[in-house]
Amino acid sequence: MAGWALRLHGVGNASAVELGSAMASIERGGAPWLTIDCGAEGLTAFEALYGRAPEAIFLTHVHLDHVAGFERLFVSSYFDPRRRGRVRLYVPAPIVPLLHRRVGEYPNVLAEGGANFWDAFQLIPVGEAFWHEGLRLEAFPVRHHWPDTAFGLRLRGSLVWSGDTRPIPEMLARYADDGELIAHDCALHGNPSHTGLDDLEREYPESLRRRMLLYHYASQADASALAARGHAVARPGEVRPLAEPTAMRPA
Template sequence: MDINAGAAPWSLRLHGVGNASAVALGSPMATIERGGQPWLTIDCGAEGLTAYEQQYGGHPEALFVTHVHLDHVAGFERLFVSAYFNPERRGRIRLYVPAPVVPLLHRRVGDYPNVLAEGGANFWDAFQLVPVGEAFWHDGLRLEVFPVRHHWPDTAFGLRLQGSLVWSGDTRPIPEALARYASEGERIAHDCGLVGNPSHTGIDDLEREYPAGLRQRMVLYHYASAADGDALAARGYAVGRPGQVLDLAPPTAPAALPS
């Protein structure tokens, strides 16, 4: 079965591309689109969620969480309010979270003595929480999840839509992971700033760790300022900009068989 026969085009819309201090660039967040419509959103930062609302006129219906630093999850309180008080949305927002990240996310955004002053509500009542392992199914397609190098083992993860997109999440270089998860010509959205540190990739790290052919497929995000983005672009790299839409190849990911 050819799942892409007659399929609508795929794209990636960047809602925010900056690091935690680059507020003007927006918190790192993106949405995979199918036919120009939101299909799966990656992370939920405060500025990123605002950009999502302005673009689509509503809130995400399905999200994947890479890790729980606040620039990636600070929008969840607003998302809770929008869903909990709407009977048509309450409990319907699908939230795909790597299993080791679930308790960390709960401590960050869900563990509050009374989520509503009136009581009677749990934070997770607003969502359909789906803990995931190495892979999960969304809208009939299989996506893969892999650990990355950010702060501490098993706290941050990347995402692959086979044949289409690899999202590194916040990470140091991961050549061994991309050798496996970016093996079919996928576009790669990769953490990169002008200068690296123990949690993030710098341009020198990128050029040392990855072959030229792989770097040519990358679009860089999580940089510190518009000027830094321009400096990265001047070195010949594709640099993500807030609001930018990137064309993606149709996925070759396994599709669920009709039931």
């Protein structure tokens, strides 16, 4: 089996349209294995690259730059008999109601009636861990706006995706202890919901920062400033190799 990789479909914050909404896919053998989030620009980049829509998505939180592609995803899934009800959505259980209110509650999702929004998908609420295609992944809460509204993802031994967050050294001590690449939210300047460069350098030891790939920044100029301080910065369309997962497999 060919190797694992992380492909960045978009790396920007909600205002950085030219960088694409923050969204990525874990690839296995050059094909998308699990996609993280579903923003509008990110979904466009995904479809342009792979020639189809995602088949499995993990959702970090429900801000619109991370879920704005869901209406389009509904249409492409519901009207394709091969995909209807088979597109897996792994959603941390505390945000399922938030997701429904954000994207699923519009009355009469089709003008003709007869369809519910979730008919197009296989909605899988997840707790601390879930199984996807024979591997166990972990989900963990992060610090973004309000408790239990945003989550990170770990594929043990390969990848930790922070999602939108303030620094979370206590979480990374637990969920990034096996040499994983750490894709971390970082802008040039922080705020009460997002990590800034000074926050990153203050809260994390150098040994952890060396494994970080920074995304969710505001502009190309900010990316250059982050890189000038010696940090690895994600770029739209970039592919980063991942180590073979050490995640638990079925007995």
